[in-house]
Amino acid sequence: MIKDDFFTILEEQLDKKFPFVAYRKPMEEGKREETKALLQQDAITHRVKDFSESGFIFAPFEEQKKALIIPSEASKEISTEYIFEEDHKNVKKEEPPFPPNQLRKLERVEHESLVQKAVDTIKKGKLLKVVISRTESVQTQLKVIEIFKNILKRYNSAFVYLWFHPETGIWMGATPETLVSVERNRFKTMALAGTQSFHQSVDVEWEAKDKEEQQIVTDYIIDRLQKSDFISAEKLRVSEAYTAKAGNLLHLRTDIEGNLKAGVSGLKELIGILHPTPAVCGLPKDNARNFILENEGYDRKFYSGFLGELNLKKETKRNSNRRNQENQAYASISRSTSLFVNLRCMKIKEGMAELFIGGGVTKDSNPSLEWEETVNKAHTMKSILVK
């Protein structure tokens, strides 16, 4: 489909107030990915019951029963190729005309004191790590579709999306974190931690505390997976930790892959183990989640929830030289799932964008550096809100 038509259809869908999602998967190693959209043909609300459904899901941080789905069978699919701008020199380097961050004095004091409370709790031995987040509201002159085009142009290695549902309003984001992807009986996930700014190169040094934190996250995920009884006895395949780019930021990442036992769906169980990840919640998971719910002082809603394709039909054609109609018989249909953690996201309403930003706190965290990190992340996100 021609890209102008694609975006016009999204605008029409938004006017009709029918649920839809437009998204592009991360473009790994020069691989091109199409931008797809799933357009629900009415305004009915569908919820996920047991993860056996097929469609695109949008789940909050808390209360899985509130997870929404745009079911494949109630929607139309369209796609286009929207080019990522390799060299977007036009991106404004200076802070856009939003209130300068120095004015956010009260937010700063509040955020730093919460980080300090988290550090104190960690030192008492109740937690190893907890992710503390906040919101920031900024104005934007751009229309929703223009903001989405900016995201598509500037983030090639992220999962980028625009979601609308009458129950949630408009959400948009560019996330670097996979929750889990499953194809046939094979699943992939990742351990993500540590943040630094990107300056020309991904060849950077990491501080010992970042490496240590990321290793703890990797070990935790491996341990939880190995203890589960729906994973095949073969060993998990675990990569070295490496630096991954996400917009103007860098993170430390380890890829983890394994197989599900034959005949087991395993998806619900995998999600139960992995969500919320240590990158958005902390360790041990339940203590960290309780600390967040008791202290953060706002509702995260869909920030640090998860979203993506659930059990979508995928047709794989077998390699065959036969050129007759029988070839069709060699096409096999499988189901594939690609879920991402809803990070670096915003909720948009009437010219205002509410940004959601957080960072991992450990025993060595410095409250003022943690504040700076959220300012840095917010700054990267704001760059898509201006022309």
Ligand SMILES: C=C(O[C@H]1C=CC=C(C(=O)O)[C@@H]1O)C(=O)O
């Ligand atoms: C929680 C966020 O980032 C997570 C993902 C990668 C690195 C993180 C960090 O360095 O703290 C965070 O855990 C966020 O951006 O809102």
